[in-house]
Amino acid sequence: MSTTKSAPVIVLKDIGKTYKSGEEKTIALQSINITIENGDFVAIMGPSGSGKSTMMHILGLLDTPSSGSFLLDGQDVSKLKKNTQADLRNRKIGFVFQQFNLMPRTTVLENLMLPTVYGNLPNRFERAESLLKHVDLADRATHTGAQLSGGQIQRVAVARALMMNPSLILADEPTGNLDTKRSEEIMRLFRFINKQGATVVLITHEPEIAAYADRIITLKDGAIIADKKRLS
Amino acid sequence: MKRTFRIFAQSLRAIGRNKGRSFLTMLGIIIGIASVIALVAIGNGASNSITGRLTSLGTNIITIRSGAAPTGANSGGVFGAGLGGGGQKMVRIDNGNGGPKTVEATLTADDLKAVKDNAKSWNLTNVAGYTSSNSELTLHDKDSSGNAQTARMAVSGTEPSYFDIQSLTFASGKSFTDADVTSSNKVAVLGSQAATDLFGTDNPIGQTIKLEDDTYTIVGVLTSKEESGFNNANRQVYVPYTSAQSTYSLANLSTIYAKATDEKSIATSKTDINNKLLSLHGKTDKTADFSISTPDDLLNTVKQSTSVFTTLLAGVASISLVVGGIGIMNIMLVAVSERTREIGLRKALGARTRDILQQFVFESVLLCLAGGLIGIAVGALTAANLSRFLSGITPVVSMDSVILAVGVSTLVGLVFGIYPAAKAARLNPIDALRYE
Numbered sequence: 199m200s201t202t203k204s205a206p207v208i209v210l211k212d213i214g215k216t217y218k219s220g221e222e223k224t225i226a227l228q229s230i231n232i233t234i235e236n237g238d239f240v241a242i243m244g245p246s247g248s249g250k251s252t253m254m255h256i257l258g259l260l261d262t263p264s265s266g267s268f269l270l271d272g273q274d275v276s277k278l279k280k281n282t283q284a285d286l287r288n289r290k291i292g293f294v295f296q297q298f299n300l301m302p303r304t305t306v307l308e309n310l311m312l313p314t315v316y317g318n319l320p321n322r323f324e325r326a327e328s329l330l331k332h333v334d335l336a337d338r339a340t341h342t343g344a345q346l347s348g349g350q351i352q353r354v355a356v357a358r359a360l361m362m363n364p365s366l367i368l369a370d371e372p373t374g375n376l377d378t379k380r381s382e383e384i385m386r387l388f389r390f391i392n393k394q395g396a397t398v399v400l401i402t403h404e405p406e407i408a409a410y411a412d413r414i415i416t417l418k419d420g421a422i423i424a425d426k427k428r429l430s
Numbered sequence: 431m432k433r434t435f436r437i438f439a440q441s442l443r444a445i446g447r448n449k450g451r452s453f454l455t456m457l458g459i460i461i462g463i464a465s466v467i468a469l470v471a472i473g474n475g476a477s478n479s480i481t482g483r484l485t486s487l488g489t490n491i492i493t494i495r496s497g498a499a500p501t502g503a504n505s506g507g508v509f510g511a512g513l514g515g516g517g518q519k520m521v522r523i524d525n526g527n528g529g530p531k532t533v534e535a536t537l538t539a540d541d542l543k544a545v546k547d548n549a550k551s552w553n554l555t556n557v558a559g560y561t562s563s564n565s566e567l568t569l570h571d572k573d574s575s576g577n578a579q580t581a582r583m584a585v586s587g588t589e590p591s592y593f594d595i596q597s598l599t600f601a602s603g604k605s606f607t608d609a610d611v612t613s614s615n616k617v618a619v620l621g622s623q624a625a626t627d628l629f630g631t632d633n634p635i636g637q638t639i640k641l642e643d644d645t646y647t648i649v650g651v652l653t654s655k656e657e658s659g660f661n662n663a664n665r666q667v668y669v670p671y672t673s674a675q676s677t678y679s680l681a682n683l684s685t686i687y688a689k690a691t692d693e694k695s696i697a698t699s700k701t702d703i704n705n706k707l708l709s710l711h712g713k714t715d716k717t718a719d720f721s722i723s724t725p726d727d728l729l730n731t732v733k734q735s736t737s738v739f740t741t742l743l744a745g746v747a748s749i750s751l752v753v754g755g756i757g758i759m760n761i762m763l764v765a766v767s768e769r770t771r772e773i774g775l776r777k778a779l780g781a782r783t784r785d786i787l788q789q790f791v792f793e794s795v796l797l798c799l800a801g802g803l804i805g806i807a808v809g810a811l812t813a814a815n816l817s818r819f820l821s822g823i824t825p826v827v828s829m830d831s832v833i834l835a836v837g838v839s840t841l842v843g844l845v846f847g848i849y850p851a852a853k854a855a856r857l858n859p860i861d862a863l864r865y866e
Contacts, residue, residue: 260859260860261860280783281784284777284781284783285780285782287779287780288779289780293779295863298863299775301772302447302772304443304447308443312776313779314436315436315437315776315781315785316433316776316779316781316785362780
């Protein structure tokens with residue numbers, strides 16, 4: 199760590215998002231103000247329709263806000279061209295989705311290497327192998343998704359999210375398809391990589407999952423209704 | 431460039447992952463390219479076979495014949511008259527009952543002399559006057575019961591140099607001589623078939639045949655020559671042209687044959703002859719009462735018609751290529767919707783619009799190119815096997831058609847791949863990731 203305090207990973211200022219369909223206007227998010235520091239582990243909670251999916255799309259640079267500003271590592275990313283968004287997603291954001299994380303009929307190693315197709319990474323094979331060891335799947339490198347359990351697939355997804363050494367790991371319901379035991383296993387992995395220095399933002403509707411985070415932001419009807427830090 | 435290479439590698443892997451489907455996708459292109467290659471190879475083979483036969487007739491013979499140059503509508507006359515000995519169109523003499531249409535023989539002994547006198551300066555090695563008649567000839571005293579035997583055979587009146595010009599050689603006996611021509615001696619040379627037809631296994635040398643009222647003595651028999659399809663040297667009776675003129679009351683010559691020293695000088699020789707004869711006849715190019723042709727003219731005519739034929743075949747086969755291309759597009763479109771989530775995932779991981787476009791275009795071009803290469807092999811094999819049923823034609827898979835096939839299949843992949851690829855590239859990553 200450098201002596202000067204680095205900029206927060208995420209600064210959301212007065213973010214709003216409205217969807218228009220014909221005459222009707224739907225407000226998905228309004229007046230969102232969040233700051234997430236480097237090394238944080240944040241859960242964003244809320245029932246369906248609360249705006250957490252929109253939130254995850256904006257944080258993941260898959261969508262742009264209608265109003266307000268979004269600083270990622272101090273850089274304003276609220277109004278970017280699609281190609282610039284794509285490049286930033288590649289370098290700064292590691293995604294873990296609920297399902298379909300792996301390409302069908304493709305080996306674990308190839309899946310892991312996928313981000314390096316769209317961005318330069320020196321020693322990509324070595325990094326992929328060391329990350330596989332990290333998630334305890336070194337012996338599964340040549341297996342395809344169909345030969346892995348749900349928990350193993352999510353571990354591959356976590357390893358891939360770390361591949362480009364991003365500023366932010368964005369996990370969207372990563373345990374949605376797993377049983378309790380596997381869920382715990384994955385959440386322990388998130389805790390582990392967070393301890394190693396990764397900034398993690400977790401989107402979930404399950405309180406037990408959110409409980410693994412250090413800070414829980416609760417959304418309802420597009421607005422923040424609670425922002426609690428866990429006492430540690 | 432590195433990025434493009436990595437995306438290219440992704441395309442290769444995607445094809446490898448779906449081997450069965452990839453093959454089915456290629457099938458249309460394989461069939462299309464194979465039929466183009468096979469048909470063009472057979473067309474080329476046919477063309478070679480025809481031109482080969484024509485070339486064997488001698489490539490530096492200049493033919494000067496009576497009558498204006500045939501128009502396009504009657505280009506068949508080129509074959510009949512140019513190298514013809516049958517002389518359907520050359521017979522001046524009319525048998526009096528309105529037989530075949532005749533062309534007046536306009537070439538005179540003076541014309542022949544003029545060409546012969548200038549032979550050296552015009553690079554001509556041999557010149558021969560020629561006239562012909564379809565004639566009834568009678569075998570002398572051949573029948574045991576005393577009846578005269580008759581046969582219908584083409585009679586060619588010419589000079590000894592004619593045999594050299596047409597590459598005719600003697601199986602037995604010898605040619606009549608220039609002296610025979612000068613003094614109109616009644617001597618004859620038989621084509622091999624004519625000799626067999628007229629005399630069977632008997633030796634014809636020294637025997638006689640009767641043409642009209644004149645009795646001719648056989649002095650030589652020619653070696654059998656491969657039939658060219660346009661004339662049959664084997665079924666002819668050759669006599670000195672002066673003798674033919676007197677026997678058949680012919681005034682002029684139907685044709686003058688000249689052999690150029692080499693193929694290069696043939697064009698200038700042709701011009702020289704043309705200018706001289708025009709001035710002798712007092713005519714211009716438009717009113718010329720004779721025409722000059724060279725094997726080049728004939729070859730070109732043949733090559734033109736066979737290339738039209740080949741192009742036509744290729745055109746028909748190309749339709750199957752277009753159908754194959756549409757097949758590729760359909761399957762690529764299905765693949766894009768099947769792989770929507772993959773596209774969403776790639777975009778989330780940092781793929782730009784262009785990256786996705788490239789990947790799908792690469793996939794379609796690679797499939798078409800592979801299909802094209804397999805098609806070339808299948809087409810060549812098909813052509814080789816079909817040749818068993820086409821006698822005399824050796825299919826030729828030309829480098830041109832192979833290069834064209836590779837080019838066309840790449841183009842088909844590009845053209846029919848771009849729409850599905852653009853569709854894939856335009857997908858919104860959020861929608862694509864949610865796609866069920």
